[in-house]
Amino acid sequence: xxxxxxxxxxxxYRHRGKDETFARQLVKDLESAGYKAAIDKRDFxxxxxxxxxxxxxxxxxxxxxxxxxxxYFQSGNTEEEAIICKVLDMGERRRxxxxxxxxxxxxxxxxxxxxxxxxxxQDPLVPPLDRLKEMLGASCTEHQSPPTCExxxxxxxxxxxxxxxxxxxxxxxxxxxxxxxxPYVPRDLPLLTNxxxxxxxx
Numbered sequence: 577x578x579x580x581x582x583x584x585x586x587x588x589y590r591h592r593g594k595d596e597t598f599a600r601q602l603v604k605d606l607e608s609a610g611y612k613a614a615i616d617k618r619d620f621x622x623x624x625x626x627x628x629x630x631x632x633x634x635x636x637x638x639x640x641x642x643x644x645x646x647x648y649f650q651s652g653n654t655e656e657e658a659i660i661c662k663v664l665d666m667g668e669r670r671r672x673x674x675x676x677x678x679x680x681x682x683x684x685x686x687x688x689x690x691x692x693x694x695x696x697x698q699d700p701l702v703p704p705l706d707r708l709k710e711m712l713g714a715s716c717t718e719h720q721s722p723p724t725c726e727x728x729x730x731x732x733x734x735x736x737x738x739x740x741x742x743x744x745x746x747x748x749x750x751x752x753x754x755x756x757x758x759p760y761v762p763r764d765l766p767l768l769t770n771x772x773x774x775x776x777x778x
Contacts, residue, residue, distance in 0.1 A: 579638075579716035583614040586637035590647040598678050598695075599643050605705060611715045638716055639672050641708075644692070645679040674711065676704075 585606060589599035603613045614637055620629040634640050675692030695704045
C-alpha cells in the first residue's frame with residue numbers, strides 16, 4: 577500500500593551553531609540509512625511562502641523531529657513548526673512530533689508530556705540514533721508502488737490479424753502475464769522466422 581507521506585521526517589531546528597550542525601548531520605545519517613528527510617534550506621520552495629512550506633512539510637512528513645535546546649524556544653519559526661505538528665496530532669489522534677534533545681532545557685507545557693529521544697545523555701543504554709531509526713520503522717519510500725513501464729504495457733490482447741502459432745502465443749502471453757509490465761521471453765522459446773528463414777520482425 578502506498579505511503580501517504582512524502583518524507584519520513586521533517587527536521588525542525590534553530591538556525592544557529594550547534595543546532596544547525598546537528599540538524600544537517602541528522603539529515604545525512606537518516607538518508608544514508610535509506611530514509612527521506614525534509615529540511616527547510618533544501619526542501620522549501622524558493623518562491624513559496626515560508627509558513628506555507630513549513631505547514632506543507634509537516635503535513636507531508638510521517639514525523640516532525642524537533643531539535644530541542646534552549647535556543648529552540650527562542651525562535652518563533654521553530655515553535656510554529658512544532659505547534660502545527662502538535663495541532664495536527666490532536667486532530668488526527670496521532671503522535672508525530674518527536675523532540676530530539678541535544679541540550680537539556682525546561683520544556684513548555686505543550687511539549688512536556690512527550691518523552692522524546694535524549695541525544696545529550698552521556699552514557700545511553702541504547703544509542704539515540706538507533707532508537708530514532710527504530711521509531712521511524714520502514715521508510716515511506718519502501719511502500720511506494722513500483723514504477724510501470726510506459727513503453728510496453730504487457731500483456732497485450734490477442735491480435736486478430738496475427739494468425740497461426742496459437743500455442744506459441746499462449747506461452748508468450750503467459751510469460752508476459754507472470755512478470756506484469758516487464759517484457760520477457762522464455763529461454764526455450766524459439767525465434768519467429770519468415771518463410772525464407774530470416775528472423776521475423778516483432
